[in-house]
Amino acid sequence: MRFSTPALVVALRPHGEHGAVARLMTPDHGLQAGYVRGARGRQLRPVLLPGNQVQATLTARTEAQLPQATVELLHSRxxxxxxxxxxxxxxxxxxxxxxxxxxxxxxxxxxxxxxxxxxxxxxxxxxxxxxxxxxxxxxxxxxxxxxxxxxESCAVSGSSSDLVAVSPRSGRAVSAATAVPYAGKLLPxxxxxxxxxxxxxxxxxxxxxxxxxxxxxxxxxxxxxxxxxxxxxxxxxxxxxxxxx
The missing domain is CATH 1.20.1440 (de novo design (two linked rop proteins))
Known part of the structure; x- marks a missing residue:
């Protein structure tokens, strides 16, 4: 496996003496974890902050292997x-x-x-x-x-207008008229x-x-x-x- 992609850093977990496992959110490959050598060093530490956008290259010999990742900063937050x-x-x-x-x-x-x-x-x-x-x-x-x-519509009446609350059990919307008997029990x-x-x-x-x-x-x-x-x-x-x- 080898691919290069823009990614958002979403988590970093120390691994080994100097490295870390970075979790990266990518547009086409979803959430990806990769081992970054020197991740906790002076050069890469500010790059791997959550929220930063990076260009990441991930490589692995097998699907079961944790990929190695290299990262280059695209935008720092x-x-x-x-x-x-x-x-x-x-x-x-x-x-x-x-x-x-x-x-x-x-x-x-x-x-x-x-x-x-x-x-x-x-x-x-x-x-x-x-x-x-x-x-x-x-x-x-x-x-x-x-x-x-x-x-989209009231769980009881089926109306799509004047929806003001949500049932905490079903996750369905409730209209203002229907919500009156359940005051205090519904979510806004x-x-x-x-x-x-x-x-x-x-x-x-x-x-x-x-x-x-x-x-x-x-x-x-x-x-x-x-x-x-x-x-x-x-x-x-x-x-x-x-x-x-």
């Missing part, structure tokens, strides 16, 4: 690591990708969405500029892995999720409450549960930022 909120957002988005996706299966939509989310974090002056993109990214990961929510469905566009702080936080429920229930279980700590830190900081806005 390292400066964002000095900014607390962008840093924790990148950490969470990359950790979710590295943990939830199976290796070697192409997820071109997830690659494109992750790259777009990271670019939005980089470009936006405030988290209010990329919070909606984060919610959409989490929804996409759920959908691509078979846990998508049904937000902010309008931007269906309508697109930017979102105010309350809607972003409602969106994160929605996606967080299904991520914890369906994806971040067993050994993956520890990754949820990154999300808890992110949501806590977003709530503080919303309180200051």
């Amino acid at each position: 390292g400066p964002l690591m000095a900014e607390p909120l962008p840093a924790v957002a990148i950490d969470w988005a990359c950790a979710l990708t590295a943990t939830a996706l199976p290796e070697g299966q192409p997820y071109s939509r997830i690659y494109a969405a992750l790259d777009g989310l990271l670019s939005a974090v980089e470009a936006a002056p405030s988290a209010s500029g990329w919070g909606a993109a984060l919610v959409r990214y989490e929804l996409l990961v759920l959908a691509e892995l078979g846990f998508g929510l049904d937000l 469905l902010p309008h931007f999720i269906r309508d697109g566009g930017a979102a105010p702080w309350p809607d972003i936080l409602d969106g994160l409450e929605l996606t967080g429920h299904f991520l914890l229930r369906d994806l971040l279980t067993d050994r993956s549960a520890s990754v949820a700590d990154s999300r808890v830190r992110l949501v806590d900081r977003l709530r503080r930022a919303a309180g200051r806005a």
Whole structure:
């Protein structure tokens, strides 16, 4: 096996005295792991930061062998690591990708969405500029892995209008009239999720409450549960930022 591809660094695990196993999200080959010699050295350490875009070449003699990887930096998001909120957002988005996706299966939509989310974090002056993109990214990961929510019509009436909530059990949308008897038991469905566009702080936080429920229930279980700590830190900081806005 040998191929060269652009990739997003999503995780790095020390291996041996100086090397590390990098987990790379690629557009056509999905999530790939490769051993990088000297990964913890002065030259490669800033290259292999989560969120960075690299050109990677992976080679292996057999399919069962861990590939050797060489990387060249294409775009660094390292400066964002000095900014607390962008840093924790990148950490969470990359950790979710590295943990939830199976290796070697192409997820071109997830690659494109992750790259777009990271670019939005980089470009936006405030988290209010990329919070909606984060919610959409989490929804996409759920959908691509078979846990998508049904937000097209009301689970009870079948109506596609005035959808305001989601059943925490079925993941199906609920209209305003149908939701009344179940007040306090349903998850909020902010309008931007269906309508697109930017979102105010309350809607972003409602969106994160929605996606967080299904991520914890369906994806971040067993050994993956520890990754949820990154999300808890992110949501806590977003709530503080919303309180200051």
